[in-house]
Amino acid sequence: MLPLDTAPRPRLPSPLVAAEDERFARHGVRLLLKRDDLVHPALVGNKWRKLAPNLRAAAGRPLLTFGGAYSHHLRATATAGRLLGLATTGVVRGHELAGRPLNDTLRACAADGMRLHFVDRATYRHKTEPETLARILRETGGEGSYLVPEGGSNALAVRGCRDLGAELAGAAEVVAVACGTGGTLAGLAAGLAPGQRALGIPVVGGGFLEGEIETLQRSAFGGRRGSWTLDDRFHFGGYARTPPELLSFAEDFGARHALPVEPLYVAKMLYGLLALTEEGAFAPGTTLAAVITGRPPNAPPPGATS
Numbered sequence: 001m002l003p004l005d006t007a008p009r010p011r012l013p014s015p016l017v018a019a020e021d022e023r024f025a026r027h028g029v030r031l032l033l034k035r036d037d038l039v040h041p042a043l044v045g046n047k048w049r050k051l052a053p054n055l056r057a058a059a060g061r062p063l064l065t066f067g068g069a070y071s072h073h074l075r076a077t078a079t080a081g082r083l084l085g086l087a088t089t090g091v092v093r094g095h096e097l098a099g100r101p102l103n104d105t106l107r108a109c110a111a112d113g114m115r116l117h118f119v120d121r122a123t124y125r126h127k128t129e130p131e132t133l134a135r136i137l138r139e140t141g142g143e144g145s146y147l148v149p150e151g152g153s154n155a156l157a158v159r160g161c162r163d164l165g166a167e168l169a170g171a172a173e174v175v176a177v178a179c180g181t182g183g184t185l186a187g188l189a190a191g192l193a194p195g196q197r198a199l200g201i202p203v204v205g206g207g208f209l210e211g212e213i214e215t216l217q218r219s220a221f222g223g224r225r226g227s228w229t230l231d232d233r234f235h236f237g238g239y240a241r242t243p244p245e246l247l248s249f250a251e252d253f254g255a256r257h258a259l260p261v262e263p264l265y266v267a268k269m270l271y272g273l274l275a276l277t278e279e280g281a282f283a284p285g286t287t288l289a290a291v292i293t294g295r296p297p298n299a300p301p302p303g304a305t306s
Contacts, residue, residue, distance in 0.1 A: 010040045010048055013167040016289065019257050027277050028284025032172055033259065036164065037266075037295040042083060045293040046177075046184040047076035049164060050157035051148070055080055057156060058146035062087035064137070065148040066127055069097055070105050070240040070264065072294060073152050073180075078114035088114040089140050091127065095120040104297060115140070153183025153212075158190070158220035164291065165191020165198070165226070172289035174199050174282065176273050178265035179230070180239070182213040184293065189226030190217065198228040201269040204239045207232060234272035240264055246271060259292070260299035266292055 015035040024031045036045035043051060055063075063086055067074035074090045081088035090109055097106075098118040106116060117140050119127075126132040128149075137143050148154075165188040168175050175192060179185050179200040189198035202209050210230055217225050236246050242263045250267035254260055261267050273290055282288065 010052075011038055012163075014039050014045075016168070016171060019290075021256060023274055024277050024288070027280070027282070028286070029277050029282050030287045031273075032287060032289040033257070034164075034168060034175075034289050034291045037260075037262075037292045042079050043076050044295055046161060046164070046291075047072065047152065047294070049160045049187070050152040050183055051076055051080055053156040053160045054146070054148050054152065054154070055084065058086070060086065061144060061146040062089070062142065063148055064089040064091065064140065064142040064145035065152070066091045066093075066124070066150040068093045068239065069103055071151075072105075072264070073150070074109050074114070075105055075297075077148060077152070078109040078112035081114065082112040088112075089142050089145065090114045090116050091124070091136055091140070092116055092118045093121060093124040094118060095123075108297070149181075151181030151183060153181040153186070153216060155216070155220040157183045158187040158216050161187025162191040162220075164188050167191075168289055169193040169196070172287040173197065174286060175289045175291065176201060176269055177291040178203050178269035178293060179209055179213075180204065180265065182209050183216055184291075185228060186213045186216040186220065186225075188291070189228035190221055192226050196227065198226060200228060200230045201234050201272040202230060202232045203235050203265050203268050205232065205235050205237070231272060231276065234268050234275065236268060242267070249274075260295045262292075262294040262296050262299075265294060 017033050019031045019033050021031055039045055040048045063077055063081055065077050078088050095118050161184045170193050174197050176199040177184055177188055179202045185198055185200040214224055236243055246267055249271050250261040250263050253270055
């Protein structure tokens with residue numbers, strides 16, 4: 001058993017709560033919030049679901065993984081390493097960052113013991129190619145490490161996220177989730193019941209995610225599974241882009257529902273759901289479930305009191 005399963009024990013299934021919101025109700029749409037941000041005090045939401053099976057597979061080996069300067073995945077992997085006593089290395093996109101002060105995300109990774117290795121963007125783009133990966137492993141001394149892909153999305157992670165869909169089976173016609181690398185959506189869709197649809201809101205542009213999700217489902221299940229679609233209009237210019245309009249929306253939504261709204265993923269997904277509702281994308285009588293995959297870095301852990 002993974003030590004993280006017992007101290008503290010994850011809260012599974014995560015709560016599913018109704019969100020009374022007249023902006024949805026006036027269109028005949030009911031909104032539910034799937035509070036995956038409450039799964040674990042340190043490994044939040046989809047990070048628990050994706051990392052836990054990979055940590056079991058690592059079997060005590062050091063962890064090496066990849067991410068950008070604001071990567072929630074790097075942050076979660078560093079925390080998991082601290083909790084389990086595992087050495088961690090984070091390969092960070094952007095060699096120019098090596099000489100600058102660390103941002104809050106990377107500083108927290110370093111505080112949890114993660115060794116940060118910065119690479120140029122061309123190298124990062126080719127990081128999965130054998131020659132480039134071998135060079136990175138040599139440079140980091142990571143030849144014996146367990147490799148976790150960017151975003152934590154691999155077949156193990158996708159199968160772990162299938163449980164999320166199973167927890168929501170029959171609860172809503174449409175289940176929405178923010179997408180970075182697509183692993184959560186790939187598993188979620190596979191776990192839903194017939195007649196349900198998963199809706200992914202990408203937080204990055206480029207239109208590449210559909211192919212990535214299909215590849216992940218093939219690796220995990222042998223082929224495409226479940227009903228799922230993407231709407232890539234709500235990334236606000238790309239990952240880590242949080243213009244004032246989005247931050248204002250997140251603050252307002254949080255105040256309405258006593259929910260700390262994480263800005264890089266969750267806010268974009270919720271904004272997209274409201275926009276789609278106002279466009280008439282959902283028929284009256286539709287129940288939507290929004291998966292809350294994380295919480296802001298400065299939000300207190302679940303159960304904390306001020």
